Amino acid sequence: MIPCQRHLFDIPDDIAYLNCAYIGAIPNSVRDIGLVGAARKSQPWHIHPPDFFTDAEAGRELFARLVNASPEDIAVIPAASYGTATAARNLPVTAGQRILVLEDQFPSNVYPWRELARARDAAILTVPRPADDNWTAAILSVMDERVAIAALPHIHWTDGGLIDLVAVGERCRAVGAALVVDGTQSVGALPFDVQAIQPDFLAVATYKWLLGPYGLGYLYVAPKWQNSEPIEHNWIDRKGSENFAGLVAYQDDFQPGARRFDVGERGNIHLLPMANAAVSQLLDWGVAEIQETLQARTERMAERAADLGIQCLPPEGRAGHYLGFRFPGGVPEGLADRLAAAQVYVSVRGATAMRVTPHLWVNDADEDRFFEVLEAALRA
Ligand SMILES: Cc1ncc(COP(=O)(O)O)c(C=O)c1O
Numbered sequence: 387m388i389p390c391q392r393h394l395f396d397i398p399d400d401i402a403y404l405n406c407a408y409i410g411a412i413p414n415s416v417r418d419i420g421l422v423g424a425a426r427k428s429q430p431w432h433i434h435p436p437d438f439f440t441d442a443e444a445g446r447e448l449f450a451r452l453v454n455a456s457p458e459d460i461a462v463i464p465a466a467s468y469g470t471a472t473a474a475r476n477l478p479v480t481a482g483q484r485i486l487v488l489e490d491q492f493p494s495n496v497y498p499w500r501e502l503a504r505a506r507d508a509a510i511l512t513v514p515r516p517a518d519d520n521w522t523a524a525i526l527s528v529m530d531e532r533v534a535i536a537a538l539p540h541i542h543w544t545d546g547g548l549i550d551l552v553a554v555g556e557r558c559r560a561v562g563a564a565l566v567v568d569g570t571q572s573v574g575a576l577p578f579d580v581q582a583i584q585p586d587f588l589a590v591a592t593y594k595w596l597l598g599p600y601g602l603g604y605l606y607v608a609p610k611w612q613n614s615e616p617i618e619h620n621w622i623d624r625k626g627s628e629n630f631a632g633l634v635a636y637q638d639d640f641q642p643g644a645r646r647f648d649v650g651e652r653g654n655i656h657l658l659p660m661a662n663a664a665v666s667q668l669l670d671w672g673v674a675e676i677q678e679t680l681q682a683r684t685e686r687m688a689e690r691a692a693d694l695g696i697q698c699l700p701p702e703g704r705a706g707h708y709l710g711f712r713f714p715g716g717v718p719e720g721l722a723d724r725l726a727a728a729q730v731y732v733s734v735r736g737a738t739a740m741r742v743t744p745h746l747w748v749n750d751a752d753e754d755r756f757f758e759v760l761e762a763a764l765r766a
Pocket residue numbers: 407408464465466467468492494539543568570571591
């Protein structure tokens with residue numbers, strides 16, 4: 387168990403921030419590195435050509451360690467949607483085949499597939515939310531040879547519903563389907579093992595559970611897809627781009643591995659050093675340890691909620707860093723306002739659900755204040 391890490395964050399005592407799934411807080415050390423990055427830009431003579439490469443290479447290495455991949459398989463991207471677009475650009479789908487997504491899946495992992503399905507005369511197969519909340523069984527029950535691509539998360543972003551991606555990955559390989567994973571709501575807080583799951587593509591934005599900046603992400607690309615097409619063509623991804631004097635000796639060849647999928651201006655001197663410090667911190671804590679620690683918190687919170695008649699997924703069916711509260715009689719009137727007035731931050735979504743997503747900065751006082759507001763709203 388990791389002790390509360392509040393001292394590393396700029397979160398005052400009177401703020402209860404239980405909304406990491408919305409935007410993760412960056413540690414103070416990461417913020418300070420961001421300030422240094424901004425200051426460097428005001429004195430650009432301190433920025434040297436190798437700087438456009440070294441931070442990205444360090445980022446690949448750190449993210450690869452986080453998901454048990456090789457740095458060669460990692461591309462630098464600006465958003466999860468850029469990663470799913472890259473996958474959609476390259477995965478084969480023919481007329482009549484199916485692309486599988488989940489009901490209410492996050493749009494960055496839906497829109498590219500709708501476009502692809504339209505372009506190829508293929509179909510979107512949406513797995514409805516199962517009555518027993520067992521997504522894995524529901525996915526496996528429809529995964530047959532007609533499915534060309536399974537585009538999935540590791541957990542459902544609304545309530546943390548967990549998917550057994552090792553089992554789904556096995557089935558994908560058995561039926562000849564590609565597996566594309568959006569890990570934005572899980573990687574960094576829930577262990578992800580590329581060797582065990584064997585995705586074709588894995589896209590992750592850094593601004594939630596990687597505790598990094600907005601506007602940056604990583605894309606794992608399985609070696610068998612690394613000769614395929616990037617969605618844009620920029621100078622830095624081409625062979626020999628380190629030689630600034632030779633940039634107009636135009637090259638048909640790319641930098642090796644997954645680097646051809648890097649976004650333009652990927653040598654981001656502002657965001658990459660921040661992301662690198664954040665991922666280093668996660669590796670120091672250990673992802674399994676983060677998950678175990680957050681799970682202890684959410685299990686306790688789920689029990690306290692159950693005493694108030696509020697349901698959430700059972701521990702075996704959800705990720706430990708996530709809670710989706712279901713109010714049988716609807717979200718109490720005025721709850722969102724009461725929470726805001728008490729500086730308690732969660733996501734109230736729709737009329738019946740609330741998403742509660744703590745990180746290591748959350749302490750017992752935050753938890754107690756959340757329940758005080760909730761109980762008062764239920765009594766009112
Ligand atoms: C599951 C999931 N994926 C991706 C994102 C962000 O997507 P993008 O980086 O394309 O803006 C979010 C944001 O809420 C999300 O919940």
